[in-house]
Amino acid sequence: MDIKPIKTDTDYRAALKEVETLMMAEPNTPEGEKLDVLVTLIEAYERKHIPLDFPDxxxxxxxxxxxxxxxxxxxxxxxxxxxxxxxxxxxxxxxxxxxxxxxxxxxxxxxxxxxxxxxxxxxx
The missing domain is CATH 1.10.260 (434 Repressor (Amino-terminal Domain))
Structure with a gap:
């Protein structure tokens, strides 16, 4: 499993593409575990760099x-x-x-x- 922290926009986009390929992965398989880890990293990056803004x-x-x-x-x-x-x-x-x-x-x-x-x- 080749996973690294998401530090840049390029890393973020690469992680999103990787998640796309893993969307059909079964739970408790190496692919399913990789999907879980990537989603967690993406969510952490989004919380920090893409704040959700409420409408007026x-x-x-x-x-x-x-x-x-x-x-x-x-x-x-x-x-x-x-x-x-x-x-x-x-x-x-x-x-x-x-x-x-x-x-x-x-x-x-x-x-x-x-x-x-x-x-x-x-x-x-």
Missing amino acids: PVEAIKFEMEQKGLTIKDLEPMIGKSNRVYEVLNRKRSLTLKMIWKLHQELGIPAESLIKQPVQAHNA
Whole structure:
């Protein structure tokens, strides 16, 4: 088994290609064990070099609306009257802590997304 640490992007790409060839490997075989080790190395490299970034609050809400077929009316119990929902979705109003809590509880939107600095604030 010729496995080495993943230190560069080239190493990373090579490891991904190797994993591709091992995807059908049976567990508890030399190939299956090599696959396990490579996947562990790849995951460690990705955690360090390719951080997962959460979407901004408005994008997270719009994504959930699209995925679940929700309307403005469906968001009213979590955000407030329809004009307030529109203000939030159009980035005219920030989410309050109460709105964040309700959106997280009711729709399962990660709190990390809901508390993230909105996109427009970066340009201000």
